[in-house]
Structure formats: structure tokens, C-alpha cells
Amino acid sequence: MSLKNLQDAGVLLPKEEWGVHDLHTSVNKPRLLASLALGLASVVMMYLGSGSALTFVGAGLFLIFMVWITHISIRAINVQSAQFRQEREAAHLEDAPLPGETTFDD
């Protein structure tokens, strides 16, 4: 497998755009860590609760964890999208075609 395969599949960025985009995640890491800690803690509470009220509190916290981590991830996707657009503008590439926006021959 090679870049040529990706090029043929139409998923490569235009060559002038290589190296333009930051590969650091836009996920808020401290919040993600906190949410993962909450998720793990809630599972531990469920288990250590042994069927008592603590188990159900843990289950409730786990549902909060699911909502929180989804929120963090979706926010990161939005930030990533905006950042991607800004990086293209900074490199004066905003009009270049993106993978997925290209057209294909009949």
C-alpha cells in the first residue's frame, strides 16, 4: 500500500497542502482525562457497591460520563473543523479542492 493507493481513492489532500495541518488533537485533554476518570470511577463504584445504592449512583454517573465524553468529542470535532479551515486560509489554500469535494470522471 502506498500514497498512490490513497491518491487513487481520492482521499489525499492536494500536494501543496501537505504538512500544512497540525496533527495535534483538538480534544481538550484535561477534560477528557477528567471524564475518563469519572467513567472509570463510576464503574468501580458500581462494582464496589455490590448491588447497594452505590451501584446505582455509579450507573448514574456512568451515564453522565457518556454524555460528557460525547460532548467533549463533538466539541473537538467542531474545533478541528474550524482549525482546519483557518490553516487552509493561512496557507491561502481555501479554494483548493478537498478530498470528498472532488469530482470523478464518468
Add this chain to the structure above:
Amino acid sequence: MTAQHQSAVAPSHSTELSRDLGLFDITMVGVAAMIGAGIFVLTGIAAGQAGPALIVAFALNGIVTLLTAMVYAELGSAIPEAGGGYLWVRQGLPGGNAFMAGWMSWFAHAVAGSLYALGFAAYLVETLALIGVLGPVAGGELVQLGGMTIALPVLEKTLAVAIALLFIYINFRGASETGMAGNIITVGKIAIIGVFIVSGLAVIFGDPQRLGQFVPLAPNGLTGIFGAMGLTFIAYEGYEIIVQTGEEVKDPRRNIPKAVFLALLIVVPIYMLVAFVCIGAVHAPDGTASWQFLGNAGELGLLRAAEQFMPLGSVLLLVGALFSTMSALNATTYSSTRVSFAMGRDRNLPDMFGAVHPRTRTPYLALVLSGALIIGMAVLIPEINDVAAAADIMFLLLFGQVNIAVITIRRKYGDKLAYGYLTPFFPYLPIIAIVLQLALAVVLFLNVSPTAGVVTAIWLAIGLAIHHFYASKREREEEVTPVLVEERLKMDHERFSVLVPVSNPATVDNLLAVARNILDTEPGDLILLHVITVPDQLPVSVGRDFIADARPILDETARKAEALGMTPNTLVRVGHRPADAIIDTVEEHDCNFVVMGWRGKASDPRTIVGSNIDNIVKESNANVVVLRGDVELPARRILVPIQHPQHGHLMAGLAASVATESGAYIELVHVVSEELTPQERAERAAELRESLSALDLEPGEGEAGEADSEGRSKRRFRIRIETGDVVPTIVGRSGDFDLLLMGASRESWIRRKVWGDKTFRIATQVDCPLVLVNLRGGKLKFNVSQFFQFFWDTEEEPTP
């Protein structure tokens, strides 16, 4: 893209992909795939494993799934192709990984189909009993059907085979015929699960004492929880379907990752709520704990629960389960067929897998063979939980591969792809996911279903054998550079051989001189290769037009070789890259040496001698001798740095072969650590001297050795053991010599990363003529090194 730009880049006859699916649509696709047959078939079985801690198992599975879902969000946004995991493994992992990914994916989807066929059969038996078609026979596993007494397992397996055959036929007719029914089923089953949860919650909150049924929470301990996690892992794999829709999604970079997370947000709580109401609302009539009651009911656990607290529970659950298992069976029949079809088209499986029926345009042979696999596993694997475990183990291993692939893809292609989401704490989260998935697979094998472990191990072993003896050869046939002209090649592949690629008439004399000297020490065959290169845009067949151009240089070189007393075998290949043609020749003829020229400048700053030679050194398991353009042979004073004393014999032999026949001086320098004691240094020197004993060399300083019977001075050698930094020591000594003959054996990637490649540093700093030698290692060492090199290397740019 702006209209202006679009018109500028698009040809006049062009079509855009139809991107109809929005965020809501693909989120529902994922939810429908996850709230499917798994919840109906697996809840009871998993409750029997984990007890009330089933709720914990579903939560933990949610966390494990989230880790891999992040990877799917990343790759699905950047490479939104229908192939999904299989495609990414093809892109990201070397060698047989793509074959094994396809092989495992085929099995996983087919066995999931077996699970759903068996689940359907179990629910159909219940339906037939409910409407009075089937009568029980007291005291055993026998039932009455139309006056016949039949064993229940036999009836269930027969019905499973029948429904599998029906869906093979439906898929043969074309999957679109089930599309509308699929949408209705999805809405219907989610509604039924919704009613089930609400009814169960009403019972529990109406009688809070029922919460006591959660004590003890984990009667089978952590083993039970992990076992249930492994068994139900398949239930959450529906996010794979989301990324499969990538080519039809509006704004896939944003919508695909969002849909992956949203689908899990909806599904994980639903599974936990189902577990909660199953354990809390069920009252076991036989006095056992509710989880035991559910476990004893197995795949019918959810039905038994619904019978107790859900209005029209039996009817609704049976309808929901029958339609869910049917839609899941349809989907897995389709997906397993599609994987095996793709493998046929990729030449990983026989061509018949890629055959398309002329009338229905369906891959009918792939369908028949996938159907046979579904039926075979449904019949042969004794218990339904073994079938589930087999599918789970395979999906776990497949996701593990995808988690490795994301690391390589980010490294190799990262800055060239448009990511909509980047996995945080990279690569640690994918690595943690791999470890957890492997652990779950092991738990399934050891604690839940050794049968499933054995079945999957046999399938993997068959896959490895097929890849080794069949698929890898077919892959090579596809990729190998074609031979256009082959003359005099009546060679024994076991015989020693030296390959000389010929392209520049100015360097062939030196190359032939080295080849002859090598063949003097080890008699064998000489192969002269000329490579016709064609640009990437053109097919290699175009190379045939240039055979006439190759003739003069090859014929001239062959004449010179004959003049030196060698009988050359000549070969003309055509390819897009010279390195590929040389590597193919080395592999086909098992060449021991490659002797080649180098113009003296590397166009690729990451390599010592340019990417062509660098690739040959890395990818062909032969000794490679590279002569820089300024080399004049034979040489009189040769400096030979020795990295390992065991290389002394070969390196000194090579030096002798390029030295003047009379009066040459060869100095072997072995740079050692300053921490070595004098005694240890003396031992190194003795070892080196011993390795030279078989060579016709005389110890001593200077160029004038003792004269032989013909009056020629013997070639002399000296061994120097030096301490200090290797690079300045060798660069400093090289000023006094006509030639530096240096081994380019590769250092470990960690050393290169930290210190830089010593060979590279020396080669770029010395002024004297240079010959680089790469000594080949053992086959195992070479293969291991190839494997790790794949992860280390970045990709060359494709020809525009």
C-alpha cells in the same frame, strides 16, 4: 469548493458522488446496527455469565468500545471508504496483515450470521409453540411437529440452515429488495425495546424491593464480568457500519466522527437499561436468582423477561426478535459476501470469489461460499454461546489490527490527510485498546468458550497457510515487475549468484571487476540486468517499445564480462521504479550479491545513497556492494572499518578482491569502546586476525609485501584497534587511502533515532572514493527487520 474552482479542475464530463446521508441518518444507521439481534440473543446468555453485574459489563464494554470508536472516528473521517477496517489495515500494515484482516473479517461476519440464524431459529421455535404448531414432549429436549417427534437442537439447527438458505437466495436476487423492510424493522425493534425498558422500570419503581435482586452483584466475580464483556462485545461493533457509509455522507469529515460518538451515547445507556430491567424486574418462578433464570433461558432470556412484565410481551418480543435476527442475518450474509468478494478481486482468494452473476449482478460464488461458512459454523459449533464467542474473538482481533493500523497511517500519511477528528493521547489510547481487546479475547478463550478459541485458532492457522502457500504468491504475481527479455538463464537457484544492474556504460567496468573477484572466491553465476523504467502514468507494457534501446548497453556489458572470463546471463525488466525490478530479480533468483553503481549524490536527504539503493538494501536479502562514481579499481591502499569481528573475513575478502594484485595494503580498523581492557582489545584483534587466516594476505604495514614466485608483492594487511568516536576516527584515517570500503549494516532504529546513522555520517564526510557493503542477515532476522522497518519508514511521494 467554489464554483469557479470546480469548473477549473473538473473535466467537462464529470459526475459528483451523491452524498445524501446527513448526521441523523448515519447515527441511526449505527444505532440500528447496535440495537439489533445482539440485544435479543445475547442478553440472557451474558446475564448467566456476569449476574447482576451485567450492567457493569455493558458499561466497561462501553469504555473499551469508546477507545476503538475514537480510532474509527479518526480514520473514518480521513479515509471514508466503504472498505472500513479491512481497507485501513491494507493501508497501514505490512505483508500478510491485509489478507488476515480480510480473512478474519469474512469469518467474523459469517459466524455472526450463524449466531443470528441460530437466534432466529430459537425464537421461531417459541413462536411455533405459541401458536400451537409445535407441541412439547414431556421429560426431555423433544418436541412434536406435525405428528413427528424431533429433538429440539436438531429442529433449531434445521431451521437455522433453512433461514440461512433463504437469505442466501435473497442476497442472490439482490440486496435492494430488502431495503424498505430493513427500515421498518429498525424502527419496529427500537420501539419494542423502548416498551420493554419502560415496562420494566415501571415494575422496579413500583416495587423498590426488587432492587435487592442486584445483591450479590457479581456472583461469578470479575471472571464472569469479563466473560460477559467478551460475549457481548459484538453488540457494540455497529459503529463499523457508520464508517462504511462514508462515500454517501454529507461532510464526512465532521458527520462520521460525530455519528460514531452519538450512536454510542444512545446505545450504551440502552444496553445498561435493558440489563437493569432484566435483572430488577424479573421474578424467577423457580426460586432462583433472576440472573440465573435469564442465564438458563439463554438466547431466549429477553423473551422470558418480557413475558413477565411487558404488555403483549411474548408476541412483541417474538416479533421484534424474529425481524431483528432476520435483518442481522441479511446484513451479515451481505457483509461476509462483500469481504470475500473483495478478497477475490484483490487476488487474495481464488478468482471465482470475484465472479459476478451476469443476470443478477451479485457475487454469487462468494455468496454461496459465505453461505456455506454461515451454515457450516451454525451446524458444527455445538452451542450458541460458542458461536457468539467465536465471532467476538475474531472481531476483537480485527479491531486490534485497526488500532495498530491507525498508528502507522498517522505516521506515514498523517500530514497528507484531512482529519475531522484526531485521537487524543496518541498512540497510547490505541495501544491500551489493543491490550484490552487481546485480554478480552484471551478471557473468552480460557473462561467462556475454549471451543470458540479452538475454532478461531484453526481458522487463523488455515488463513496463514493459505497466505503463505497461495495468496502471497498471487499478490507477488500482481506486483512483480515483468521480465521482457531473458537470455541464457538456465540457472540453478541453489547456486551462488551475483547480480549486476547495468545502466551506465561508464561504471560497468568497475562493477564487472568486483563481480569477477567475488565469483573468483565463490564460483557461481553472473546475472546482468537492465531495467527499463516507465512513468507511473503509463502501463508497464509501454516498456516493450524500449527493448531496442536496452540492447546496446546490455550486449556491450555481456561482451566485457565474457572478456573477463565470465558467462553472463542477461535479463531485461520493466517497471516504474528500478529498485522494484532489482528486488524482484534478487527474490526470483535468490541472488547472493548485488553489485551496483552510485553516482555519488543522494537526491533524497533521508538516505545515504538515494532512495533506489536504500530500498534495495532494505528490501532485498542479499549482500549489496555499492560503488561510488569516483571509485577507480583496482585500488592500492584500502581502509576497511570493521563493525563486528565476525564480518572481518567477508570484508577483507571483498577488499582483497578490489585491491591491486601486487603490493596492495589493506587496513582493517575496529573502533572499540574506551572501557574495553587491553586484554579484551587483544582478544578482538586476535579474533579478527583469525578470520583473515584463510585469505592470501600478509601481515605488515605499508604496500610492499613479500614477493611471490612470480615476483609480485603480496597484499599486506594491518589490524588497528582504535578507541573513541567511530565517525571522526574513520573520517580522519580515510585521508591516507585510495578507497574506503565500508559496511553499511543497519543499526537498530533506536540508535539511528538517537545518534543518527553512522554510515550516513561517514559517507557524507569522507572525500576518498567509497564502496559501501551491506551484509545480509539471516532470513528470520531479515523478515523481522522488514516488519519493523515498515512502521519506521515514511512514504515516498507518488508521481503526480
